[in-house]
Amino acid sequence: MSDGTQIRIDLDASTPVNRQIVDQIRTLLVEGVLPPGADLPSVRRLATDLGVHFATVADAYRTLAEEGWLEISHGRSARVLPRRAPAADREADELFRRRLRQLVAEARSQGVSAKKIASELDSLAKGMTP
Amino acid sequence: MSDGTQIRIDLDASTPVNRQIVDQIRTLLVEGVLPPGADLPSVRRLATDLGVHFATVADAYRTLAEEGWLEISHGRSARVLPRRAPAADREADELFRRRLRQLVAEARSQGVSAKKIASELDSLAKGMTP
DNA sequence: TATAGTGTTTATAAACAGTATACAGTGAGC
DNA sequence: GCTCACTGTATACTGTTTATAAACACTATA
Numbered sequence: 001m002s003d004g005t006q007i008r009i010d011l012d013a014s015t016p017v018n019r020q021i022v023d024q025i026r027t028l029l030v031e032g033v034l035p036p037g038a039d040l041p042s043v044r045r046l047a048t049d050l051g052v053h054f055a056t057v058a059d060a061y062r063t064l065a066e067e068g069w070l071e072i073s074h075g076r077s078a079r080v081l082p083r084r085a086p087a088a089d090r091e092a093d094e095l096f097r098r099r100l101r102q103l104v105a106e107a108r109s110q111g112v113s114a115k116k117i118a119s120e121l122d123s124l125a126k127g128m129t130p
Numbered sequence: 131m132s133d134g135t136q137i138r139i140d141l142d143a144s145t146p147v148n149r150q151i152v153d154q155i156r157t158l159l160v161e162g163v164l165p166p167g168a169d170l171p172s173v174r175r176l177a178t179d180l181g182v183h184f185a186t187v188a189d190a191y192r193t194l195a196e197e198g199w200l201e202i203s204h205g206r207s208a209r210v211l212p213r214r215a216p217a218a219d220r221e222a223d224e225l226f227r228r229r230l231r232q233l234v235a236e237a238r239s240q241g242v243s244a245k246k247i248a249s250e251l252d253s254l255a256k257g258m259t260p
Numbered sequence: 261t262a263t264a265g266t267g268t269t270t271a272t273a274a275a276c277a278g279t280a281t282a283c284a285g286t287g288a289g290c
Numbered sequence: 291g292c293t294c295a296c297t298g299t300a301t302a303c304t305g306t307t308t309a310t311a312a313a314c315a316c317t318a319t320a
């Protein structure tokens with residue numbers, strides 16, 4: 001992640017910028033694009049790339065640190081931690097199911113075709129097993 | 131939807147209540163649980179059931195009306211409109227793909243198993259074709 | 261034409277998001 | 291050791307959003 005090209009911020013979106021950053025970096029972490037030991041760009045660097053204030057990026061880093069993904073300490077750049085997934089949780093399962101249903105409903109509502117949605121779900125499911 | 135049992139609000143969630151209501155009702159609309167012509171509960175009634183202020187529910191109804199799902203007019207109860215899905219939109223497709231990726235990543239991060247996720251994606255994809 | 265129902269409007273308080281600025285720790289090079 | 295350029299932190303401040311409250315206005319019906 002030497003450049004910020006993998007993250008895109010939409011200032012007009014209804015989801016706040018700090019959460020956009022958290023969500024997108026978390027995705028890279030889960031997918032292994034940012035492996036344990038990797039250094040993240042400094043808050044100022046990433047903020048400049050994204051066109052937001054560095055405090056907003058710092059806030060996002062803090063959130064990810066609280067989730068156990070990052071080690072952040074004063075004066076040093078943020079680093080990806082090795083992280084074991086927390087224990088499975090019935091509540092998290094249920095929440096995922098509901099949010100997935102809602103996301104699909106919203107997509108349909110916006111005109112995304114059933115075929116397209118099914119194919120995205122399928123391809124993601126296929127890539128899931130490893 | 132004579133009772134509010136199909137909607138559940140989490141006051142501690144990070145997503146605001148008005149959006150929780152919108153998302154859940156939209157899901158019912160897309161899935162046909164609330165068919166065109168159906169009357170929705172009054173804002174006061176639903177608000178009481180959910181434990182929030184009726185202005186919050188009114189705000190949610192207004193959002194769904196702007197999306198073309200509901201007809202609301204002063205003094206009469208909200209009613210579900212027949213609604214044709216908007217034209218497919220490449221941007222909406224892309225946004226759906228990204229948000230789906232992020233949702234899955236978040237679930238994994240919270241300990242939902244790959245198997246569980248894959249099975250949810252699968253079963254949703256299967257039920258998609260109609 | 262009451263009256264009990266509906267959603268709307270305006271005002272308010274609290275929480276949140278984003279920024280600016282001053283601060284403090286770290287480490288490489290001198 | 292010192293310095294300098296880099297890191298993240300803390301506090302204060304602004305505008306926005308969220309949720310509520312209360313007064314309002316429209317509709318249906320008895």
